């Protein structure tokens with residue numbers, strides 16, 4: 276009954292709009308929206324409870340919260356949402372905008388989230404306070420998700436740079452500052468956690484001045500935990516951050532920021548209206564694909580999806596179109612009214628895949644189920660690249676490209692938790708370039724290389740990164756040792772203040788994807804902070820390391836390593852496998868080899884079945900015959916026997932660097 280009522284109401288609205296002969300006239304979008312809104316407000320509180328036409332660009336502020344991991348972005352976002360009445364105080368759900376189960380369990384933000392708030396503020400020179408529309412974007416802090424940060428910043432004119440009052444400036448503070456700075460955003464420094472006993476806001480102010488030239492007097496001092504100083508945050512946002520450019524009277528240009536799949540509504544796109552206005556029922560086209568759609572629903576995130584029937588220039592909101600899959604929703608795409616001509620917006624650089632790994636169903640017969648789970652998850656995480664592949668040991672599976680190791684981990688966890696898939700993942704690898712006499716090739720799967728690439732390969736290159744490391748000065752020695760062991764080259768070394776050192780290293784990506792950050796943290800008692808950005812390829816002496824079980828190479832365990840490290844990595848892999856492969860009825864030899872040269876070897880002895888159990892006393896020759904038969908059988912098993920490799924063995928291999 277309810278849906279029938281809604282449907283007839285929508286029909287009435289559309290008839291009303293057609294009677295105004297505006298529905299197909301995109302140039303009069305703003306007029307249409309005004310009429311649509313006032314009409315809707317007169318007739319229904321259900322479809323348009325918030326009248327966005329009251330918020331011209333001058334009354335809008337779009338800002339992000341950026342910071343190093345755990346400096347309190349999501350907690351600060353919570354407090355601002357409470358302060359503006361967007362969510363109830365004591366809603367019982369800390370880090371409200373961290374909606375994914377994995378975000379709650381790990382206490383990290385993985386996906387940027389937008390929330391629209393309304394705040395009354397009396398501007399300088401005005402007699403009366405007026406209400407402003409504020410769009411807050413909470414961003415992830417971890418380096419793997421900096422792509423999310425740069426996308427969010429495209430919809431903003433300002434950013435709150437949150438810094439922990441005790442920890443001070445850390446590696447991702449530096450990275451995020453430069454992302455915001457390069458996007459020409461107004462940066463408001465917020466020194467958070469001032470309630471901590473070890474807080475030293477003056478030291479942090481001095482760091483902000485020396486590293487980023489941010490004035491100490493501009494810094495806001497807050498405690499998102501106790502609420503201290505929070506009353507100054509939103510006035511600073513309104514006073515210091517400029518309103519978005521653009522005008523609602525211009526032809527529509529809408530930037531597609533993100534998309535996800537909802538069981539009931541289909542694809543939901545997060546958008547920023549750069550110019551013009553958009554109404555429910557409008558026809559829009561994609562600049563990337565040329566595909567046309569009708570707007571079925573439009574609104575804001577307040578903080579849940581709240582239909583408004585219209586969104587106007589400068590606002591950030593969501594649209595539901597008839598898109599069937601998120602593959603149609605190209606992040607960074609420009610959407611515009613069909614039959615208008617607009618200059619597409621610059622969009623975003625495509626996400627760069629740093630790490631590749633094979634994903635296989637734990638049970639070979641579950642391939643279709645895994646395929647389905649991956650398809651559904653990539654609807655909500657379009658930054659993963661997927662291609663099908665097959666392995667002799669693991670059967671049919673997928674080669675997936677991730678933004679980093681944490682991203683890979685989070686993807687696995689979401690596959691298991693949200694889609695019930697059980698997967699085996701292979702050793703992560705980085706994209707190497709191998710040059711053959713007939714051209715070069717990017718290798719994302721070591722199994723694709725011939726066993727002795729040196730015979731045919733004329734040169735090989737590996738990707739490098741520029742790493743930023745910030746540490747207390749007493750740990751400089753051990754950190755330099757670890758970086759040189761990982762083939763790093765120091766580029767910069769300076770003091771942030773009397774206690775902390777800032778270093779820049781060029782490191783091969785292969786060396787940091789596996790366990791580098793954990794090692795850094797353990798040698799610095801958890802005080803190191805680390806960030807990286809990708810850099811150029813460098814020529815390198817690489818070899819393919821094969822793992823053989825009973826003489827048979829296991830393609831899914833092959834890896835590419837630097838020649839100098841091959842011996843150590845081979846030994847570690849063989850030792851780990853010996854620990855995790857169970858004894859079987861036959862002997863198992865585990866070997867690591869480069870081409871035909873075996874560089875490490877271990878043996879797992881056979882379990883012995885007592886074939887003489889039923890022979891009570893009696894003839895020695897009969898016993899001998901039984902033992903001979905057993906030996907023969909074992910030889911045969913060793914040749915044809917299928918060795919069970921537990922999932923744990925694959926997981927352990929991930930940790931060998």
Ligand SMILES: Nc1nc2c(ncn2[C@@H]2O[C@H](COP(=O)(O)OP(=O)(O)OP(=O)(O)O)[C@@H](O)[C@H]2O)c(=O)[nH]1
Nearest residue numbers: 344345346347348349350383384416468498499500
């Ligand atoms: N003492 C104190 N703790 C705080 C304050 N703000 C946040 N915290 C705590 O710091 C931890 C991290 O806070 P989050 O808000 O999740 O940090 P975040 O920057 O969003 O973290 P990521 O999303 O992982 O980057 C949580 O345990 C918070 O309770 C504060 O002002 N004072």
